[in-house]
Amino acid sequence: MKGLTCRLSLVVLWLAAKCWGYFPVCEERFVSTNDSYKVSTFEKLVDTAESSNTLGSGKQSVTAASSSSPYNATNQxxxxxxxxxxxxxxxxxxxxxxxxxxxxxxxxxxxxxxxxxxxxxxxxxxxxxxxxxxxxxxxxxxxxxxxxxxxxxxxxxxxxxxxxxxxxxxxxxxxxxxxxxxxxxxxxxxxxxxxxxxxxxxxxxxxxxxxxxxxxxxxxxxxxxxxxxxxxxxxxxxxxxxxxxxxxxxxxxxxxxxxxxxxxxxxxxLYTGELYYNKLLSNENHYWSLGINNIYIDSYAVNFTNYENYTGTHSHTKRSSIVDSGTTLLILPKQDALDVHSFFESSVTDGTNFAILCNSTQNITFDFGSKNWTLSPSSYLGSAYPESSTYDGYCVSNIQGLEINEAWILGNVFLENVYSVFDVENQKLGFAEKxxxxxxxxxxxxxxxxxxxxxxxxxxxxxxxxxxxxSSSSSSRSTSSGLAADLRPGGITLGLSMVLSFFL
The missing domain is CATH 2.40.70.10 (Acid Proteases)
Incomplete structure (x- = not known):
């Protein structure tokens, strides 16, 4: 940009509604009692699972799924x-x-x-x-x-x-x-x-x-x-x-x-075993965007209500994603979030925020093609609702449904489970076991x-x-950076400021 004689204005558009701060306890993330409704019962969970595609045969563990060829280096x-x-x-x-x-x-x-x-x-x-x-x-x-x-x-x-x-x-x-x-x-x-x-x-x-x-x-x-x-x-x-x-x-x-x-x-x-790379999906915004072939709750594939125009084809199982270290949570389109939470017994929502029983044992698995990566309850469950709450026994879900475009936003709830390698030259993103x-x-x-x-x-x-x-001047750094624990906002989402354009 050096040497330009006319004044430019750089405009960066924000692509998603945000719930600022850190999970898991905040009023913004609590399910609104007045507007809440049950997403799933155990009976619905069984019915939905039986009608969905399963990974392998019967109730094979999703973590045992086979993987395609990894990067050619293995660490023990x-x-x-x-x-x-x-x-x-x-x-x-x-x-x-x-x-x-x-x-x-x-x-x-x-x-x-x-x-x-x-x-x-x-x-x-x-x-x-x-x-x-x-x-x-x-x-x-x-x-x-x-x-x-x-x-x-x-x-x-x-x-x-x-x-x-x-x-x-x-x-x-x-x-x-x-x-x-x-x-x-x-x-x-x-x-x-x-x-x-x-x-x-x-x-x-x-x-x-x-x-x-x-x-x-x-x-x-x-x-x-x-x-x-x-x-x-x-x-x-x-x-x-x-x-x-x-x-x-x-x-x-x-x-x-x-x-x-x-x-x-x-x-x-920093990693053990194999480093599995995935080619980035082409996108004009220069996101770290990956395709997800399937999402599994335990061994059952989620068949989404809405289709996504995934690389030119309509799909009810495939999803695109953006890997974003500036976001805490998993951010999904609202209907996709409803579909995912329908697999969790007695889960409830107000349309944006979700609550899941704290004793949940189910895993969420992402099939990127090169390997499946799994989130356990310790990753997707936030803090428990207080005993005085209508939802005593429930935990805040770290999966949120917002009015966003088709792509899922995989924040630090996902990244904390893997070692991630971002390859700019070869336009690929790799994950390995930490x-x-x-x-x-x-x-x-x-x-x-x-x-x-x-x-x-x-x-x-x-x-x-x-x-x-x-030397540039600077003010002293504040020692207090957070809100009170019981009001802490629900998930920092500073990223995704990526659609760039210049105007003369």
């Missing part, structure tokens, strides 16, 4: 293995609720906690001119000594607009640096609901570059910081027993780590960095500083 990482925090690898953090994952990113000379968002195409930060409540007590980017582009951006969220000017500077993430002319947004308007979260912007990770916006992964390749356009995400705490210097900043971060964000090739120590024995290892600057990791083996990458710009 059943022992404790160290994951070095070398260039390209960093720890993820969350707030006290543990469901909005962010990484520390250097923009210019200062560090900002940015939401890891595979449902967004754009990187933007809170600016020092922002007077919105969401910017209070957060790290703010000063634009005093940075080159301004002749363009603006605006992202429409359900709760308001994030907007501002476009600037360029160097970005450093995971000790990897772009050139000094990477373009990003600096917001002077931020929706008030962002105030609930300890972030200072969004780190967009699209599946490819859009016509007018270069992704951060592509920019790192252009700066020779990485040799392959690929990144991976492991959500969940890792062991930190190898950290002994309790006075170091790295030690403090390690103690509260919530996973790993790696740029470059997959980290073998290695629960992985241990984070401190990184020594004197250690060599192998090109096998997909990062360049130069130590200069980790020490590169910003362009000739003085």
């Amino acid at each position: 990482n059943n022992n404790t293995l160290g994951v070095s925090l070398k260039p390209g690898v960093s720890m993820l953090q969350t707030d006290s609720s543990g469901l909005a994952y962010f990484v520390n990113v250097t923009v210019g000379n200062d560090v900002f906690p940015l939401l890891i968002d595979t449902g967004s195409a754009y990187l933007w930060v809170y600016g020092s001119d922002c007077n919105a409540s969401a910017c209070s007590g957060k790290e703010l980017f000063s634009t005093s000594f940075v080159e301004k582009e002749q363009s603006t951006f605006a992202l429409q969220y359900s709760s308001g607009v994030a907007s501002g000017d476009v600037y360029e500077d160097r970005i450093i993430v995971n000790k990897l640096a772009t050139t000094e002319n990477f373009t990003f947004g600096v917001a002077d308007e931020v929706p008030s609901t962002f105030a609930n979260y300890p972030i200072s912007g969004v780190f967009g990770l699209p599946s490819n570059n859009s016509e007018n916006i270069q992704s951060i992964i592509s920019a790192l390749r252009d700066s020779n910081a990485i040799s392959i356009e690929k990144f991976s995400i492991y959500l969940g705490n890792l062991n930190t027993s190898n950290f002994t210097d309790s006075s170091s900043t790295e030690y403090q971060t390690a103690m509260v780590n919530k996973g790993i964000f790696a740029i470059g090739n997959e980290i073998n120590e 290695n629960s024995n992985a241990v984070i290892m401190p990184y020594s600057d004197s250690a060599s960095v192998s090109t096998a990791s997909g990062t360049q083996p130069t130590s200069e990458i980790a020490t590169t500083t910003s362009s000739s710009r003085s």
